[in-house]
Amino acid sequence: MNEIIRVENLTFAYRRGEYLFKDLSFSVYRGDFFCIVGPNGAGKTTLLKIILGLIKAQSGRILVNSKRVGYVPQRISVERFFTGTPAELFRAVAPKQKVGWIISFLHLENVLHRPYVKLSGGEQQKVLLSIAFLKDPDLLILDEPTTGLDIHAQEHVEEFLRTARKDKTLVVVSHDLGFVVRNATKVLCLGMQECRLVEPQDLKTMLVDIYGLH
Numbered sequence: 001m002n003e004i005i006r007v008e009n010l011t012f013a014y015r016r017g018e019y020l021f022k023d024l025s026f027s028v029y030r031g032d033f034f035c036i037v038g039p040n041g042a043g044k045t046t047l048l049k050i051i052l053g054l055i056k057a058q059s060g061r062i063l064v065n066s067k068r069v070g071y072v073p074q075r076i077s078v079e080r081f082f083t084g085t086p087a088e089l090f091r092a093v094a095p096k097q098k099v100g101w102i103i104s105f106l107h108l109e110n111v112l113h114r115p116y117v118k119l120s121g122g123e124q125q126k127v128l129l130s131i132a133f134l135k136d137p138d139l140l141i142l143d144e145p146t147t148g149l150d151i152h153a154q155e156h157v158e159e160f161l162r163t164a165r166k167d168k169t170l171v172v173v174s175h176d177l178g179f180v181v182r183n184a185t186k187v188l189c190l191g192m193q194e195c196r197l198v199e200p201q202d203l204k205t206m207l208v209d210i211y212g213l214h
């Protein structure tokens with residue numbers, strides 16, 4: 001089956017009457033690079049969590065047709081349960097020959113043997129992304145994978161996602177509209193009166209509605 005995610009008539013509010021989504025329906029298909037955009041607070045992370053089953057919606061149906069799902073959240077705090085190094089993490093998830101190319105692709109050589117918790121936010125993000133890919137999920141959900149990265153790291157991560165995704169299905173929340181236009185196969189725009197699914201080339205015209213830009 002090519003439909004990997006189906007969201008049907010999803011309605012959700014954290015507070016009674018303050019809806020983030022009302023009757024939202026869309027599908028994600030195998031091999032999609034499906035991007036979700038929208039202003040702060042529009043509900044992008046919430047939607048990912050609903051798809052992942054971490055939050056329950058008030059009504060609607062979510063079907064996920066994937067045996068192996070990977071998720072890299074916006075921020076992750078591991079201080080309390082992991083004191084090791086990226087090298088140890090890599091060793092735990094994949095054989096050495098599978099890890100090498102990712103380390104050089106994302107320029108992680110210099111951080112491999114330092115305590116993970118002492119790495120910068122951007123370095124940690126690249127390590128988490130690597131781990132997620134090494135676990136070889138068929139559906140990978142990424143919340144702002146390029147946020148907080150310097151311009152070189154952003155390019156490396158973008159190139160990495162393009163190269164490593166192969167037949168994987170990606171669902172990616174991003175504020176980087178250039179990244180979205182360059183990579184997305186479909187874009188879901190949140191934060192308007194009505195959420196809309198658009199083709200990447202039509203995104204620019206949507207910006208006027210979403211952000212009030214001219």
Ligand SMILES: Nc1ncnc2c1ncn2[C@@H]1O[C@H](COP(=O)(O)OP(=O)(O)OP(=O)(O)O)[C@@H](O)[C@H]1O
Nearest residue numbers: 014015020038039040041042043044045046047074
């Ligand atoms: N657990 C919660 N309880 C109540 N309200 C919440 C909760 N989590 C998020 N919200 C609110 O719901 C709205 C959507 O939050 P969410 O994190 O999904 O937005 P987002 O589109 O991912 O934003 P950003 O671009 O800033 O990351 C925000 O107004 C937020 O304050």
